[in-house]
Structure formats: structure tokens, C-alpha cells
Amino acid sequence: MSKHSTIFFAPILALMLLVGCGGGQREEVVLYTSLNEPTARAVIDAFEEETGIRVIIQADTERDKTVGLVRTLIEERNRPRADVFWNSETANTVRLKSEGVLERLDPPPANAATVPPEFVDPDGTWWGFAGRARVLIVNTEMVAEEDFPTSIWDLHDEKWRGQAAIVRPVTGTTLTHMTTLYEMLGEEEADAFIQGVLDNECPLPPGNGRVARLVGEGALPFGMTDCSDYRLVLNEGFPVTAVYPDQDGIGTLLIPNTVARIAGGPNPENARKLIDFLLSERAEEILAFHQRGHIPLKPGINRPEDVANPAEMNLMEVDFDRVGLAVADRLEALDARFP
Amino acid sequence: MLARHREGPAFVLAALLFLAVGGLLPVALSLWDIAGDPAQGMGALTSGILWGRFATSLLICLYTLAIMVPLGMLQAWFLVRTDLPLRHILLAIAPIPFFIPPLVHVLTWFRIVPLEGTAAVVLVYILSYQPLALLMAARSMEQTGRDEIDALVLQGGRLLVFLHDMRGAFPSAMIGGILALVFILSDFAVVDFLTSIGPKVTVYADTLYSHHLGGRGAAVAAASLPGLVLCMLLLAWALRLRRAIGQTTGAHHVTPRPLALGRWSIPAVLLLFVLILPGSVVPLASLAWQTGSTTVLVEEFMVARHRLLFSILIAAAGATVMVLVAIPLAHLARLMRRPWILDTLVMLPFAAPALLFGIGLIRVWNHPVIDHIYTSFWIVVIAVAARYLAFVYLPYSGGLDRLDPCHEEAAQLEGAGPLRRFLHVVRPMLGRTLIAAWCVAFCLTLRELDTLVMLRAGQQSLTFHLYSNVVFAREDQVAAIALILLMVTMAPLFLFLLVTGRRARLV
Numbered sequence: 096m097s098k099h100s101t102i103f104f105a106p107i108l109a110l111m112l113l114v115g116c117g118g119g120q121r122e123e124v125v126l127y128t129s130l131n132e133p134t135a136r137a138v139i140d141a142f143e144e145e146t147g148i149r150v151i152i153q154a155d156t157e158r159d160k161t162v163g164l165v166r167t168l169i170e171e172r173n174r175p176r177a178d179v180f181w182n183s184e185t186a187n188t189v190r191l192k193s194e195g196v197l198e199r200l201d202p203p204p205a206n207a208a209t210v211p212p213e214f215v216d217p218d219g220t221w222w223g224f225a226g227r228a229r230v231l232i233v234n235t236e237m238v239a240e241e242d243f244p245t246s247i248w249d250l251h252d253e254k255w256r257g258q259a260a261i262v263r264p265v266t267g268t269t270l271t272h273m274t275t276l277y278e279m280l281g282e283e284e285a286d287a288f289i290q291g292v293l294d295n296e297c298p299l300p301p302g303n304g305r306v307a308r309l310v311g312e313g314a315l316p317f318g319m320t321d322c323s324d325y326r327l328v329l330n331e332g333f334p335v336t337a338v339y340p341d342q343d344g345i346g347t348l349l350i351p352n353t354v355a356r357i358a359g360g361p362n363p364e365n366a367r368k369l370i371d372f373l374l375s376e377r378a379e380e381i382l383a384f385h386q387r388g389h390i391p392l393k394p395g396i397n398r399p400e401d402v403a404n405p406a407e408m409n410l411m412e413v414d415f416d417r418v419g420l421a422v423a424d425r426l427e428a429l430d431a432r433f434p
Numbered sequence: 435m436l437a438r439h440r441e442g443p444a445f446v447l448a449a450l451l452f453l454a455v456g457g458l459l460p461v462a463l464s465l466w467d468i469a470g471d472p473a474q475g476m477g478a479l480t481s482g483i484l485w486g487r488f489a490t491s492l493l494i495c496l497y498t499l500a501i502m503v504p505l506g507m508l509q510a511w512f513l514v515r516t517d518l519p520l521r522h523i524l525l526a527i528a529p530i531p532f533f534i535p536p537l538v539h540v541l542t543w544f545r546i547v548p549l550e551g552t553a554a555v556v557l558v559y560i561l562s563y564q565p566l567a568l569l570m571a572a573r574s575m576e577q578t579g580r581d582e583i584d585a586l587v588l589q590g591g592r593l594l595v596f597l598h599d600m601r602g603a604f605p606s607a608m609i610g611g612i613l614a615l616v617f618i619l620s621d622f623a624v625v626d627f628l629t630s631i632g633p634k635v636t637v638y639a640d641t642l643y644s645h646h647l648g649g650r651g652a653a654v655a656a657a658s659l660p661g662l663v664l665c666m667l668l669l670a671w672a673l674r675l676r677r678a679i680g681q682t683t684g685a686h687h688v689t690p691r692p693l694a695l696g697r698w699s700i701p702a703v704l705l706l707f708v709l710i711l712p713g714s715v716v717p718l719a720s721l722a723w724q725t726g727s728t729t730v731l732v733e734e735f736m737v738a739r740h741r742l743l744f745s746i747l748i749a750a751a752g753a754t755v756m757v758l759v760a761i762p763l764a765h766l767a768r769l770m771r772r773p774w775i776l777d778t779l780v781m782l783p784f785a786a787p788a789l790l791f792g793i794g795l796i797r798v799w800n801h802p803v804i805d806h807i808y809t810s811f812w813i814v815v816i817a818v819a820a821r822y823l824a825f826v827y828l829p830y831s832g833g834l835d836r837l838d839p840c841h842e843e844a845a846q847l848e849g850a851g852p853l854r855r856f857l858h859v860v861r862p863m864l865g866r867t868l869i870a871a872w873c874v875a876f877c878l879t880l881r882e883l884d885t886l887v888m889l890r891a892g893q894q895s896l897t898f899h900l901y902s903n904v905v906f907a908r909e910d911q912v913a914a915i916a917l918i919l920l921m922v923t924m925a926p927l928f929l930f931l932l933v934t935g936r937r938a939r940l941v
Contacts, residue, residue, distance in 0.1 A: 125890075131902045131903075132893070132899075132902050133902060133903065133907070151890070152893070153890045153893055154893060154902065155887070165647075165649075166646060166649070166789075166793065166888075167796060167888055169649065170793055170796040170797060170800070171796060171800055174800050174801070174802070176800065176808070176809065176890070190649065194649075257632075260630075260631075263626075263634065263636075265644055265647065266647060298630060298631045298632065298634075299629075299630070299634045300630035300631075301623070301626035301627055301630060305627070305630055309630060309631065314631060315631065331908060331909075423648045423649055423650075426644065426647060426648045427644075427648055427650075430483070430640075430641075430644040431483055433634070433636070434633070434634045434635070434636055
């Protein structure tokens with residue numbers, strides 16, 4: 096037996112001594128992103144190829160409810176380890192700005208000038224790019240075209256009782272969406288929307304990806320999700336279509352990705368280069384042609400036919416700063432209201 | 435003894451330092467948030483929502499334990515006490531479900547049976563954690579000597595042996611149940627997934643994450659307390675009981691002869707197949723079927739090969755550190771009058787919610803002096819080694835308790851120091867226990883996600899890759915990644931069986 100344990104442990108100890116050695120002097124930049132890594136990687140590979148700067152990515156997973164990174168950034172505030180924060184939505188970027196984790200980039204990167212003003216932080220701390228629309232994904236084999244839902248209020252329709260899904264609104268884009276409704280419609284009307292969701296026994300899957308899949312597989316006729324999740328399911332061959340809701344009313348919510356520099360990060364100049372790249376037309380084009388099909392915010396960028404053009408849509412007019420500051424309190428209230 | 439040989443105290447001090455800095459300090463620093471905003475903490479702790487969800491989680495735990503503990507004991511009895519055909523193979527594959535992440539159980543079973551609702555949640559937890567009760571009970575039953583079993587057979591036949599074994603193994607099986615409770619209390623993903631349609635069930639861990647997402651540090655810490663206190667109390671009770679059980683075992687143990695099952699052999703083996711295969715073979719078969727072709731498997735292997743290597747290294751290094759730390763701590767516990775105190779401290783990083791532990795790790799290790807560690811491979815090794823130390827410490831200290839002290843005393847009289855006594859007296863007798871514990875630690879580390887997600891280096895792991903892809907990648911790709919993870923997880927278990935050529939004894 097003693098022979099066994101020696102044979103067993105000796106190589107492991109030797110291997111441990113080897114690990115952790117090495118590492119070159121190559122230029123680098125540390126990116127924290129709330130996107131899942133495979134999506135972010137598509138753009139980052141292009142940046143690395145163009146600049147030769149190595150990007151160290153720390154990403155989030157859906158499983159972790161995308162909370163890990165924001166908390167990590169706040170915890171690291173006194174000794175920042177990241178250079179750039181690329182958020183897949185806006186609320187947590189605003190929150191990190193209010194916590195003093197992010198810094199103003201002065202002068203702004205060159206490509207910042209091309210970002211539409213509604214997606215730019217008035218203080219010049221963050222910029223938006225490549226958005227995702229909140230859509231209603233519909234199973235075309237379960238719902239006839241004349242019955243397609245056209246509004247988020249269709250979640251309340253009695254005929255869809257227990258069958259129209261929405262993510263429990265305590266995380267991600269759904270939380271941002273609900274907070275936006277409160278900011279736009281006021282307490283009473285938004286409360287009525289939430290109550291309608293509860294009264295109509297809407298299923299509450301754990302994420303937008305799950306909503307899209309349940310609809311694609313025919314477990315549910317329709318649900319509210321992100322256009323990127325809809326597109327994944329569509330590309331897998333499921334019989335689904337997306338409805339951009341409330342085109343005749345308050346409009347569809349378009350939530351941009353956002354990017355900002357971390358205050359006191361270790362590689363400020365490389366951070367500027369990465370931010371500039373993310374705001375470039377090339378980055379938006381890559382994300383538009385990615386399987387998740389992010390919507391370019393800048394006009395005139397090449398995109399696949401099924402990726403929407405914001406210029407042709409009725410979009411909700413959102414003050415992202417106000418929404419971002421309201422999210423934490425809204426989360427507490429919504430968590431209490433949902434079972 | 436310690437004064438004459440310096441290496442003993444040095445190892446013990448190093449192990450204590452590791453436990454303190456790697457495991458206890460992160461938990462303490464996170465809990466300290468309550469002091470920063472006591473009103474917020476009190477508000478969270480007195481919230482009806484928190485206690486309602488805590489009750490829901492406990493109810494799920496109770497249902498799970500009420501089924502998994504008796505089932506585990508029943509299986510253990512057949513596998514340990516009888517001449518059941520194929521029992522060595524069944525005992526070898528019995529632990530597998532525990533090393534499969536519960537969400538992977540869900541994903542594999544979901545393709546076969548449309549699982550939904552709370553009953554499905556309980557079923558998945560039973561599948562996942564039943565091995566803990568089985569292995570703990572099996573180990574307890576193995577401690578009964580041949581003379582005792584022979585006497586029981588003479589008195590009342592197999593039924594009396596069965597009743598005696600059930601009574602004796604119950605506390606150990608309950609320890610397995612309590613370990614399962616710790617895992618279940620910190621999980622929300624399984625419940626969230628399986629209540630996608632129909633009535634939504636929210637659990638205790640949801641509240642922790644909700645406070646976490648809202649940036650309410652004091653609320654996170656305060657809301658962690660009910661779970662942490664309950665787990666620690668139960669574990670302290672169970673560990674005291676365990677030590678008491680260990681001390682009743684004689685030093686000159688003779689393994690009993692297996693009881694003949696006779697005509698019950700075939701029904702019994704079929705029953706065990708039904709109980710063990712769904713959690714072990716079915717997930718593998720389901721993932722292989724979902725993967726569809728070896729081409730997908732090879733493609734995903736090529737994409738994930740660096741992460742695979744990283745995960746293997748992390749798991750191997752983490753398990754080795756756990757062994758190196760657990761040995762001196764277990765020897766220290768043997769010298770203590772109240773060893774359960776040390777037992778309990780070792781359990782604390784495991785009982786604390788993963789996110790609390792992760793936050794604490796950042797606070798402890800994000801400092802200029804130890805800059806290199808924080809961003810390197812080693813922070814991940816420290817994190818997993820501190821979190822799962824108990825899974826090596828407990829079996830080793832249990833084995834140590836059962837060793838006849840006369841061997842060590844004789845060596846000591848000959849002038850052997852602690853290190854030599856360990857190398858030449860203890861290691862030959864407990865080497866197999868250490869290797870088995872190493873395998874358990876390796877497997878647990880491979881499936882770890884919640885702590886690693888907070889650390890940059892941890893994101894290079896294969897588990898992180900799996901969960902990054904679970905929503906976004908094609909189903910065959912996700913299945914292929916999960917299959918690769920499972921094959922790697924099981925490799926050391928089979929290697930262990932190959933090397934030892936005997937029955938696995940993993941807990």
C-alpha cells in the first residue's frame with residue numbers, strides 16, 4: 096500500500112511544482128464581461144489579431160445569475176484588477192458608476208463619436224453598442240399568425256393563462272425591462288402589469304434562453320425573451336418567430352451592451368484601445384453576424400436580414416441612467432412580489 | 435514528543451495557518467459585513483420572505499433525506515453484508531451520481547422524462563446525493579466484526595443482522611444526509627429549472643442571490659446565518675456522534691463472512707440495479723446519445739482541451755493540498771480533548787454559502803504582497819482545498835481513530851519523530867484511505883463552479899465552460915462537454931480501483 100500511495104502522489108507533487116511557472120511579457124488588458132465567454136470571444140479574437148494585445152477575460156455564466164462579476168468589481172474597488180467592464184446591459188454599469196468603480200474617459204475614444212447619443216452616458220463614463228431587443232418569441236406551429244401577440248400586455252390575456260412565459264424579473268435584461276416600465280409608466284400602471292403576470296399564472300423560467308427553448312420545443316406557445324436568445328433557437332431549426340412588441344404603443348425596449356473603463360485599472364492605455372475597438376463598426380458587425388445576432392446601433396452597418404434595424408423600429412425612449420439607479424430598489428420589491 | 439521533533443509542530447502550524455487564512459478568515463470577513471450595516475442585516479434576518487423560503491428549502495431537504503437515507507442504508511447493507519452478485523462493481527459505480535453536478539442530472543434526465551415541479555426536484559436531489567448516505571452507511575457497517583455478526587446470525591438469522599446494521603448505520607447515514615443538506619441549501623439552479631412551467635418555487639438560496647445582486651452585503655451575510663448555523667449545529671452533532679462510533683470499534687478487526695442471499699440474490703441484484711443505475715449509467719448513456727457522434731465529441735474536446743488540462747491540474751493540486759493539510763490536522767485532533775471543535779472548524783468553509791466564501795477570498799487575497807497568488811492558478815487551488823478540506827480530513831481522521839495506538843507508541847519509544855511515524859507506521863495502514871479521499875476531493879473539485887466563478891483564474895475551468903455553454907450552445911455540444919467532464923471525473927475512481935484491486939471505500 097505504501098508503494099501505491101508513493102506512486103500516486105509523487106507525480107502529482109511534481110506536476111504542481113511545474114504549474115504556475117512561466118508567463119511572458121506580452122502586452123495585455125483585463126476584461127470583465129457579463130456576456131458568456133463564447134460570445135465575447137468572437138470580438139476579442141478580432142481585437143487581439145488587430146492589436147497584438149492579449150485580452151484576459153473574466154466572464155459570467157447564466158447559472159450564476161450574472162451577479163459574480165459586479166460584486167467582484169465592487170470588492171476589488173480598492174485594488175482594481177480589471178481594466179474594462181463590458182456589460183451585456185445597462186443597469187449594472189450605471190450601478191458600478193455610482194459606486195465609483197468606473198472612470199470617465201477623457202478625451203473619449205475616437206469611435207465614441209459615432210455612437211447614437213441616446214446610448215451614451217451624459218457624463219462620458221460609458222457607451223452603448225450592439226443592442227438586444229426585448230421580443231415576444233412565438234411558436235409558429237402552436238399559434239396562428241392572426242393570433243400572434245403584439246404587446247407585452249398580451250401576457251395578461253386569459254387565453255394564454257399559464258402558457259405565456261417571462262423570466263422571474265429579478266435579474267438580467269428582464270429586471271432592466273421591468274424597471275424601465277416603472278420609470279416610463281409610473282408606479283400604478285407598471286404595478287398593474289406585474290400583477291397581471293402573476294394573476295395570469297405566467298410560467299417563470301430561470302432565464303431568457305430557457306424561455307426561448309421552451310417555446311421552440313413547443314412546451315409553451317409564446318414568451319418574452321431577448322432577440323439574441325430567439326435567434327439561437329431559430330438557428331437550431333425550431334419553428335419560431337419574433338414579434339417586436341408595442342410598435343403601435345410604448346415601443347420595444349432595446350438594451351445596448353455597454354463598455355466603460357475601470358478606475359485605477361492596471362493597463363489604462365490598453366483599456367482605451369479595447370473600448371475604442373468595441374465601439375467600432377467592425378465590432379458591431381461581428382456581433383451582428385454572430386449566431387446571437389446583436390443589433391448594431393450605428394446606422395449603415397452590415398447585418399444579416401433577420402437582425403433588426405433600430406432606425407426602422409419604434410423604440411422605447413429610455414433614460415438608462417435613471418433606470419440603472421432605480422434597479423437595486425426595484426429588485427428588492429420585485430423579489431418580494433414574486434413567489 | 436513534539437518538542438524533540440520540530441517537523442511535527444511545523445506541519446501542524448502550517449496546516450492550521452492554511453485552515454485559518456484559506457478557509458476561516460474569508461468566511462469571517464464576509465460575515466463582518468453585518469457590522470457595517472446592522473439595520474440592513476436585521477431587516478434581512480427578520481424578513482418573512484427569508485424564513486418562508488428557508489422553510490421551503492428545509493421541506494425539500496426533509497423529503498430528500500426521508501427517502502435517500504433509508505435507500506442508502508438498504509443498498510449499503512446488500513453491498514457490504516451479503517454475497518450479492520456483482521456487488522463489487524455496484525459499490526464501485528455507486529458514488530458516481532454524487533460527482534455529477536445536479537444540473538447535469540437534470541439535463542440528462544430531462545431528455546428522457548419530462549420532469550417538472552417539486553417532486554422532480556426531490557428526485558434529482560435523491561439521485562445526486564444518495565451515494566453520500568450509502569457510502570457513510572457502508573463504512574459504518576464495515577466496522578462490525580465477524581464475531582458479532584456470527585453471534586447475531588445464530589440468534590436471529592439474517593433479519594436480526596439487518597435490524598442491527600440498520601440501527602448501527604443510521605447515524606452515519608444521517609451524516610451523509612446532513613452533507614446533502616448543505617449542498618441542497620446552497621442550490622437554486624435545480625429548483626429554478628424544474629419549476630420553469632407551473633407553480634414557481636423559490637428557495638433559500640434565491641434570497642441570498644437576490645441580496646447579492648442588489649449589492650446588500652449586510653443582508654447577504656445576515657441571510658446566510660440561518661443556513662450556516664443550522665448546518666454547523668447538525669454537523670457538530672453528527673461529527674461528535676461519528677467520533678463516538680469510531681471509538682467503539684476494536685483494533686483487531688476481522689471482516690465478517692458475507693451472508694448468503696440464496697434465492698433472493700436475483701431480486702436483490704435487480705433492486706440494486708434499479709436504485710444505482712439511474713444516477714450513474716443513465717446520465718452517461720443519455721449524454722452519449724445527446725452528443726450523437728464521436729465527431730462532435732472530438733470537436734468539443736479540441737475546443738476545451740486546455741480547459742480540461744487546467745481543470746485536471748486544479749483538481750489534482752487541490753486534492754493534494756487537501757491531503758497535505760488534512761494529515762497534520764487529523765493528528766492534531768487526535769491529541770485534543772475536544773476534537774469535534776477542530777472537526778467543526780474544518781467544516782465551516784464547506785457549510786458557508788459559496789458566494790459568501792468567494793467574496794471573502796477576494797478580501798483576503800487581493801493584496802499587493804500576495805499579488806501573484808490572487809491572479810494565478812494557486813488562488814483556485816487554495817479556494818477548493820479550503821472549501822472541501824473536510825472531505826479528506828474526515829475519512830483520514832476517522833481511519834486514524836480506528837488505528838491501534840500501540841504501533842505508533844512503539845515507534846515513538848524507538849525515537850521516531852512524527853514524520854517518520856507517519857511515513858512508516860500510519861501511511862502503510864491508511865494509504866488506501868488517503869488515496870480514496872484524494873479521489874473524492876479530485877472529483878468534487880472538478881464539479882465546483884460557485885466559488886470559482888468569483889475568481890478570474892477559476893474561469894479557465896471546464897465546469898465554467900460547461901455552464902457558459904449550457905444556455906447558448908447546441909444541445910449536442912453541451913452534452914459532449916458534460917460527457918468529457920464526467921469521463922474525467924470518473925477516471926480517478928476507476929484508476930483507484932485498478933491500482934488497489936479491491937473494493938472502493940471512498941468515505
